[in-house]
Amino acid sequence: MSAIPQPSRPAPRSRNTFAQAAAKTTATPETVEPEAAATPSAAPATAARSATSPATPRQRKAASAPVKPTSEKKRKAQTTDILLSLEEELKDRMVAALEHTRPRTGIKSQQVFIRTAIDQLCTKLETQYNNGEPFPAPADEIAI
Known part of the structure; x- marks a missing residue:
């Protein structure tokens, strides 16, 4: 058996609602939970990357981008x-x-x-x- 740990599987998409997705993309970097804390079996490289930058580039861009009205x-x-x-x-x-x-x-x-x-x-x-x-x-x- 390999020494490489098995990656954790993402949660099924059916549980993720639009409201949850919007909350994740509009959350500030301080409120975003690092991936290493959410998945205890994460690889050490992932934990180091998450500790230095808790928000992904997409989350940072979404937080800085102006919000469009939903009626548009x-x-x-x-x-x-x-x-x-x-x-x-x-x-x-x-x-x-x-x-x-x-x-x-x-x-x-x-x-x-x-x-x-x-x-x-x-x-x-x-x-x-x-x-x-x-x-x-x-x-x-x-x-x-």
Whole structure:
């Protein structure tokens, strides 16, 4: 058997709540418990490192970074989410087309690819069937 001690296993992720994670990242270095004290079977190198710097670089950065309001979102105004299921063959075809045409089209993500495709098809249908004008919204009683 090796003289190297077995590493301690981290606690399961299911026990860690968002509140606990936020408390850990916003805690000051004085309140962060060193890893060596939390795990008695830690290697001596870990204990020496924890004693010199109780907070990890991520914790120090989080403590010094300004806190963003939770209401701030990265989503564009007036957008909605849809669930889209694709056959695997169509998805693979989309990914291949996206990857091979990226330098020419500038489309870098699947979302932009899908939005562009929807816009182009709507424009085509409006030109073909409605004199180039957007179709009016469907009546309330029509379920789509």
